Amino acid sequence: MRAPGWSIALGGTLLTLLVLPIATLVLTSSPSDIAAGLAHPLTSAALALSLKTTLLSLAIVVLLGTPLAFWLAHGAGRATAFLQAAIELPIVLPPAVLGVALLLAFGRVGVFGGLLDRFGIALPFSVAAVVIAQVIVSAPFYVQAARVGFQAVDEDLTLVARTLGATPARAFIRITLPLASPGLLTGAALAWARALGEFGATLLFAGSLAGRTQTLPLAIYAALESDIAAARAIALVLCAIAFALLVLLRVLAARGAR
Amino acid sequence: MTSTFAIDLRGRIGTLDLDIRFETSAAITAVIGPNGAGKSTLLRMLAGAPLRVEGTASVQGGTLIDTARNLCVPPDARRLGYLPQGLALFPHLTALQNVAFGCAGDAELRDRRARELLASAGAAQLADRLPKELSGGEAQRVALARALAPEPRALLLDEPLAALDVSHRRTMRSFLGELLEASGRPALLVTHDARDVLALAQHVVVLERGKVVQQGTAQALAAAPATELVAELLGSV
Numbered sequence: 381m382r383a384p385g386w387s388i389a390l391g392g393t394l395l396t397l398l399v400l401p402i403a404t405l406v407l408t409s410s411p412s413d414i415a416a417g418l419a420h421p422l423t424s425a426a427l428a429l430s431l432k433t434t435l436l437s438l439a440i441v442v443l444l445g446t447p448l449a450f451w452l453a454h455g456a457g458r459a460t461a462f463l464q465a466a467i468e469l470p471i472v473l474p475p476a477v478l479g480v481a482l483l484l485a486f487g488r489v490g491v492f493g494g495l496l497d498r499f500g501i502a503l504p505f506s507v508a509a510v511v512i513a514q515v516i517v518s519a520p521f522y523v524q525a526a527r528v529g530f531q532a533v534d535e536d537l538t539l540v541a542r543t544l545g546a547t548p549a550r551a552f553i554r555i556t557l558p559l560a561s562p563g564l565l566t567g568a569a570l571a572w573a574r575a576l577g578e579f580g581a582t583l584l585f586a587g588s589l590a591g592r593t594q595t596l597p598l599a600i601y602a603a604l605e606s607d608i609a610a611a612r613a614i615a616l617v618l619c620a621i622a623f624a625l626l627v628l629l630r631v632l633a634a635r636g637a638r
Numbered sequence: 639m640t641s642t643f644a645i646d647l648r649g650r651i652g653t654l655d656l657d658i659r660f661e662t663s664a665a666i667t668a669v670i671g672p673n674g675a676g677k678s679t680l681l682r683m684l685a686g687a688p689l690r691v692e693g694t695a696s697v698q699g700g701t702l703i704d705t706a707r708n709l710c711v712p713p714d715a716r717r718l719g720y721l722p723q724g725l726a727l728f729p730h731l732t733a734l735q736n737v738a739f740g741c742a743g744d745a746e747l748r749d750r751r752a753r754e755l756l757a758s759a760g761a762a763q764l765a766d767r768l769p770k771e772l773s774g775g776e777a778q779r780v781a782l783a784r785a786l787a788p789e790p791r792a793l794l795l796d797e798p799l800a801a802l803d804v805s806h807r808r809t810m811r812s813f814l815g816e817l818l819e820a821s822g823r824p825a826l827l828v829t830h831d832a833r834d835v836l837a838l839a840q841h842v843v844v845l846e847r848g849k850v851v852q853q854g855t856a857q858a859l860a861a862a863p864a865t866e867l868v869a870e871l872l873g874s875v
Contacts, residue, residue: 544740
């Protein structure tokens with residue numbers, strides 16, 4: 381089927397808008413810019429911190445989010461609908477709002493901050509704060525995709541697996557998990573990408589302490605104030621990682637569909 | 639003579655009020671009735687789906703459910719071969735792996751047993767195919783082989799011939815009859831086709847709106863139908 385002209389015009393406009401800024405960023409940079417970006421003093425620490433914290437937050441999201449998604453997939457009624465809305469909230473709220481809320485809850489003078497302080501735990505402006513911010517902004521993406529993935533698995537398949545002698549754990553591992561895996565992988569990749577790009581909540585709750593809580597997006601922001609070339613170079617590094625991640629996601633999804 | 643199936647179950651599933659009571663010692667018992675009468679729900683309850691019911695159910699003298707004694711045997715201990723509507727073959731496993739999933743023993747033993755079952759279902763050549771590569775009749779054979787894998791004490795067959803066109807239906811019907819007779823296992827057969835009932839079942843239970851409205855042999859039901867529906871379903875007998 382050939383697409384009509386007007387739909388090409390409308391779709392093309394959006395496509396241009398989406399691609400143009402990033403294409404400009406990439407096309408106006410030379411390999412030496414990327415080399416300079418990688419060599420920049422802020423980069424290596426920020427890159428290491430970003431990888432460390434996003435992998436950690438991804439692990440937490442998958443570990444805690446999978447049971448929650450499974451539970452939501454098989455729940456019914458008003459409570460489930462309410463829970464789903466609550467879980468989606470961080471997707472629609474500006475990250476800055478989440479940062480403020482995190483400070484109000486766990487800040488030094490926050491509602492639970494005093495309690496944590498008594499145990500000698502101070503969350504704000506720590507690596508833990510970076511991870512918590514990432515978990516909160518990224519978990520909804522994983523839980524939603526995983527829930528859809530679990531819902532796509534026919535309940536009869538699990539019941540048949542059970543009648544064939546499988547324990548609930550075996551039925552889950554051998555049948556439910558492989559069949560839900562496209563959803564789980566999509567969710568994990570989306571959550572990781574979201575955590576990698578996380579800026580607002582991290583800035584407010586964890587700060588931008590170079591070498592301590594300064595992730596790649598925060599390093600770009602910090603570099604912008606002094607050295608726009610460096611900011612651009614670090615941005616290129618982030619672009620490259622994000623793009624590789626999305627390509628990986630497509631490959632995994634295509635493999636899951638087969 | 640022990641009953642093959644003895645059912646006395648009550649409960650509310652969705653919008654349906656179930657009150658199903660019957661006892662049969664027939665080898666093959668057909669359950670017939672209109673859509674939404676609770677036929678599939680009955681089979682799912684017996685297979686062990688997590689549905690809230692009260693009462694008792696036993697198969698071949700073995701109790702599955704007895705809510706008064708707080709007993710509900712988990713599905714993996716019921717030893718029933720359940721064939722749901724749509725077959726529910728595991729789409730990511732080959733025919734052989736589907737059948738082997740239900741076999742006991744180590745990997746080698748399971749593989750051998752699964753091949754035997756596939757062969758007895760006339761599906762030996764389909765071992766390495768995925769469910770999406772099977773025709774309706776082929777999938778049927780694989781699913782039947784799988785239902786027999788856990789050495790079940792009875793079979794629960796939900797519209798096993800529904801997905802087939804007329805010519806395959808006839809072939810598969812006689813095949814199913816032979817397979818059931820060879821396996822020596824009693825079966826509860828949900829169907830809406832009078833021909834299935836006549837060819838396969840010695841006892842017929844008619845469900846309407848969650849309740850048993852009549853039961854007996856197909857001939858007895860046809861001779862004195864209790865409701866219009868029974869007359870319509872078995873009228874051509």
